[in-house]
Amino acid sequence: MNTKEPDFLKTKHFFLSKNWDSVLIYSSKALLIKPDTSLLPYYHYMRGYSFMKKKLFSETQKEYQHISPNAPFYYKVILNLGGIALEQRQFKKAISYFNEINSLPDSLALYYDKSTVIHDMGIAYFHLSDFEKAKNFLMQSTKLQQEKKDTIRLIGSYMDLANVYYEQYQDNLAIPYFEKAYQLAQKVSDFEVKRKAALNMSVVEENRKNTVKALAYRKEYEKWKDSLFNQQKIWSVAQIEKKLAVTQKQKQIDLLAAENKLKANQRNNLLLSSSLLLLLLLTSTYFYFQKSKNHQIITKQKEELDLLNQTKDKLFSVVSHDLRSSVDLMKKNHVKTLQEAEAYNNIRLNKVIHTNIAVATSTYNLLENLLNWATLQTEQLYFYMESVDLYSIMQQIEFNYTPLFQSKNITFCNTVPRATFIFADIDSLKIIIRNLLDNAIKFTNEKGKISVYTELKEGFVTLMIEDNGIGMNEKIIGELLKETPLLTKKRNQQEIGTGLGFQLCKSLVEKNKATLSIKSSEGYGTTILLKFLTSS
Incomplete structure (x- = not known):
């Protein structure tokens, strides 16, 4: 295999860097010029994997059709096809691929996670409502994950086992697995795993009619949800700052290039004195059109700013009026609450309190909508x-x-x-x-x-x-x-x-x-x- 071909080396580099678009560009270029035939399976595998990561599963399947079963990495092709079938909810097809993987020699098991394959088979049988097979495969995967001390995957397997029992209304068997998953989730730093574990426990306690514990788990779920959101927000801000730094650097480069171009023009003007008048005329014309263009840009920006100000004024006018009405109604209801409390009229007091809750909830929803609307308008959602x-x-x-x-x-x-x-x-x-x-x-x-x-x-x-x-x-x-x-x-x-x-x-x-x-x-x-x- 000739691995010194430039396009192959570039394709491999971008594949390892997870830059899927660049993989597709350089591999397409290589396939057009007919590379070494020994490299073709590798090109098609890297292209298929890149399409899979971009959720273009039909393109992945087309690329994998070009790979012979005799290829040394063909088990990876089968693994990926099984994952795609599971993603597309083609569960019987997924099971056939996973069975093919399980029939491979044990020596190949060193190159892939066997517990994941067995776990995915359990999930496929679960969606086919074959709960007994689903339970058996999920049990096997938990044993392998316990041996490898793979805590994250083990938590997921516990949750899936619990769901198998839940679907059969065997709550007494499901709940211990939910509890195991929750206890293990306390030991990991993955916010998404913590969030799912807390949510499952909240549902369990709701079904037990234990409202206090259910609310406690619900609060914990919201806490991990906020932590996950903040983590994603920090990453998003970092990406924006990175882009801003690149943009600023590019502006500096463009400015230096413009200055160099101006100096070159000045030198040329000294050498070409005979064309000075024409050059001045052209320069004047250029600046005139540039000024006209800038004026148009400023005018357009002013119109957009005026429109934004109209939206802002309308928003503040309408929302302030609505908030004032809600708060005024809440104030009046608090007066009623005091009067009913003094009169010891429990029935009417209960009704007033319910009304207060509804008004407060309405006001909270208004503020939440205002925040979500503003976030959506500024493309930060x-x-x-x-x-x-x-x-x-x-x-x-x-x-x-x-x-x-x-x-x-x-x-x-x-x-x-x-x-x-x-x-x-x-x-x-x-x-x-x-x-x-x-x-x-x-x-x-x-x-x-x-x-x-x-x-x-x-x-x-x-x-x-x-x-x-x-x-x-x-x-x-x-x-x-x-x-x-x-x-x-x-x-x-x-x-x-x-x-x-x-x-x-x-x-x-x-x-x-x-x-x-x-x-x-x-x-x-x-x-x-x-x-x-x-x-x-």
């Missing part, structure tokens, strides 16, 4: 699309919103089925659902009903949030769905809103590559339809 279990998300949100439903005696019906997977960013998805539920609660009368359910059709999952509140006419629906950079103000009886939450929802729905539509009529309630790509 961390966004990552992945496979999300909609059932789990709705369970969390239902738990958090129970006090709000109780404050208006609203019946909440959540029929989202288990294992409903969609392709979305989990944090922005929660923001969307919370805002739509806030609106449903706000415009649903006392003792009303709010239902949440899904519909699966042609590769899409449609999440429907339905209420039997006051509804709206076609004109209001058109105003809500209209594309506009500014906020609008709406009124309904005693409820006053900024429209910020719905505006934020529309922006986040678009970023999630989803669609939002409304079905409603006055007096008959409203249904919001969110259509997401399924990840199953």
